[in-house]
Amino acid sequence: MAATSQASSAGPSAATRVLVVEDEPAIATAIAHRLSAEGWSVETAADGHAGVAAAARLRPDLVVLDVMLPGIDGLEVCRRIQAVRPVPVLMLTARDDETDMLIGLGVGADDYMTKPFSMRELVARSKVLLRRTERAVRAAAQDAAGTTPPEPPIEAGDVTIDRAQRRVSRGDAEVHLTPTEFDLLVMLASTPRTVLTRERLLAEVWDWVDASGTRTVDSHIKALRRKLGADLIRTVHGVGYAFEPSVPAER
Numbered sequence: 219m220a221a222t223s224q225a226s227s228a229g230p231s232a233a234t235r236v237l238v239v240e241d242e243p244a245i246a247t248a249i250a251h252r253l254s255a256e257g258w259s260v261e262t263a264a265d266g267h268a269g270v271a272a273a274a275r276l277r278p279d280l281v282v283l284d285v286m287l288p289g290i291d292g293l294e295v296c297r298r299i300q301a302v303r304p305v306p307v308l309m310l311t312a313r314d315d316e317t318d319m320l321i322g323l324g325v326g327a328d329d330y331m332t333k334p335f336s337m338r339e340l341v342a343r344s345k346v347l348l349r350r351t352e353r354a355v356r357a358a359a360q361d362a363a364g365t366t367p368p369e370p371p372i373e374a375g376d377v378t379i380d381r382a383q384r385r386v387s388r389g390d391a392e393v394h395l396t397p398t399e400f401d402l403l404v405m406l407a408s409t410p411r412t413v414l415t416r417e418r419l420l421a422e423v424w425d426w427v428d429a430s431g432t433r434t435v436d437s438h439i440k441a442l443r444r445k446l447g448a449d450l451i452r453t454v455h456g457v458g459y460a461f462e463p464s465v466p467a468e469r
Contacts, residue, residue: 234258234348237278239269239295240310241287245333249282252337253344266290273299280348282340285311285322293325300326306347306397310335323441328398329424329434346425350397372407375463377450379407386446393445398423402438406451406461415458435459 236253240246241264250260261276263269266289273281281299285292296307309327322330329343368382378387384400386393395403401423406414416435420426424434439451439459452460 234280235276235278236260236280236282236344237269237272237276238262238282239264239266239272239287239292240282240284241265242284245284248337249340252341253282256341256345264288266292266295269295270298273305274302277303278305279351280344281305281307282344283307283309283327285309285313293321296322296327297325304397306351308340308343308347323396323399323438324444326396328396330437342426343424349425350401372404374407374410374461375450377407377446377463379404388446395442395445399438399442399445402435403442403446403461406459407463410461410463413454413458413460417458419458 234257236258238246238249238253238260240249240262243264246262246264250262253260261272261278263272266287268289269281269283269287270290281296283292283296287295292309296309299305299307304326307327308329308331309322310331310333311322312333328347331340331343371381372379376389380386381404384397386395386400386403402419405419405422419435439453443451449464450462452462454460
């Protein structure tokens with residue numbers, strides 16, 4: 219099915235391109251209208267294959283992606299899109315299933331929303347993902363220009379976090395993280411053995427000012443544990459999390 223487009227020229231942010239891959243026409247139209255009202259150029263696709271093709275042609279700044287799609291599902295769409303060009307992905311699902319959430323994060327999604335959702339929250343989360351990307355682009359440009367010294371790597375036990383290249387390794391093995399997972403790990407590892415509340419993590423990593431997304435924090439922590447090992451991040455029930463680097467054994 220061919221992709222359709224809806225665009226707005228309002229404001230200087232009209233250059234921001236968003237791809238919405240959603241097979242329910244009413245939802246796709248509502249999302250497109252709401253995001254267009256932000257001054258963004260929005261294009262929609264109604265099935266998985268059309269979404270992959272639209273992403274390759276459009277090179278969007280953000281993808282809003284439904285999990286359940288005809289053709290190929292949203293998880294495979296996300297995997298294919300990220301394999302060609304990394305892009306922030308906000309996944310949508312009708313099922314409130316944490317396993318689905320972890321799988322989505324594992325294939326490269328940055329955030330996850332369960333239907334039904336408020337358009338206000340969708341816009342807020344989209345803006346957070348776009349701001350994070352803009353910060354990363356500015357930082358990379360400054361590093362390339364030599365205007366700011368590169369941040370030194372974080373060495374915590376057998377974990378090395380290269381902030382300049384945004385690469386993580388544990389022991390001799392490199393660990394591939396999504397942009398959000400990387401930012402969350404840096405936040406935790408910058409103050410090892412210090413408990414950080416969910417609310418603080420939301421504010422620092424997601425730029426959220428309320429506690430409505432604490433489950434998002436929990437799901438990203440689970441994804442980090444799955445990739446790095448369950449022993450590195452300690453849960454403090456009812457409070458938050460602490461990074462607990464392991465001490466290499468003496469030889």
